[in-house]
Amino acid sequence: MGKSFVLFERQSKKKMAQTTTIETVTIVRPLKVIAFICGLIVIILMIMGLASTDWLMAAGWRQGLFLHCIEEGAKHPLPFNMQEPPGCYQSRDATYIRTAAALCVITLLTDLVATILTGLGLRSKDHHTKFKYYRFAVIVMALALVSIILALIIYPVCFAAELNLGNRTVWEFGWAYGVGWGAAIFLFGGVILLLCDKESEEIYYKERKIVQDNDSRA
Template identity: 30%
Template sequence: MEQEANIVTTTIWKPYKAIAYILLWIGIILFIAVNGNTYWIHSESGYRQGLWRECYNGSNRVIPTANVIPAVGETIPTTPPQQKEVSCYKAVKESWLSACQVLSILSLLAMIVGAVLVTISWFTARPIKRRLTTIGGIAVILSGVLLFAVLVTFPILILQADVYQFRKEWEFSWGYGLGWGVLLFQVVVGLLFLFAPATKEIYFSERDI
């Protein structure tokens, strides 16, 4: 009597995309903190700035030291004596800073769109689910590209701004570093959505005795 072999398929759920989904929402919360804080760059002389606001004591430009000699045609700024109390104001309008603000908002929106698409995918059938997850991953990667442009542009062009003149001991602060942390979240989450398997199927045979 011949034995019949039955092919049995077992599907194992992989948690990679679920982990990516949790990291995505954590990244969005951190991104909001990055946009809202004023600690991207700061000086020991009483100045700090984020994307949207700048904080300083007295004036955003300081009085030059006595040994500073202006170049031909250059005007040395003069300001009232600096106060000890630091107050925050809306950042001075600069074209490069406005561009960074726009890119930052677009990056956050792309990240939120990715999160919404992936959330919808949890309640759809497999073909649509996979498609929505892929589009969500692309949106998150695009968000990372935009944020990268902001993080590179900001420190380069802030050094050319008036507020940098005659101030000493400039340092990047925790807000700027947090931005790079969010970028890392975006890269990891985007790659997991695009390439990590959601399930794994194992095939084995059973013989009837």
């Protein structure tokens, strides 16, 4: 009788030692990673575009968002009736140049914020927190896209209105202006990637049973 009671007690202990744990497994969506990379590329492109004077070019003249440069041997009269010797100077006091520069700075800052939010979303292990980061990242990145598109439209359209003061027959948009369009393309891609990859389950749960043997071997 005593042996039967001990056996029953041991079996009960074994049953009580079985526990079920729930593990959380985080899935990193590839499209989110690509959107993050797009944001990083835009930062590099915008820094290049803001620092360059090759937005608009003619014979002996280069114009950027913050500086314009007069080359050695530039033909006179200079564009916009400038009288300075060769060198680089602060950009002309033209409203469209300042507006385009401000919009490009806004693009850089908002894209930086959107990229950081996307990175935080990738690192977060909480599903709801991830969703919030991605949602705000889309909004901010869309604002960056709108800003750069406006800058790229305003700059050439307003320049065309003062073309008669250019004193040049041939004008070209330089590589820096093309870099702006490149940034716009990557921003558009980042927004689309963040919007398309909207699976609700960034995290799934997996059950695992753990059986512990508490039998005393004494």
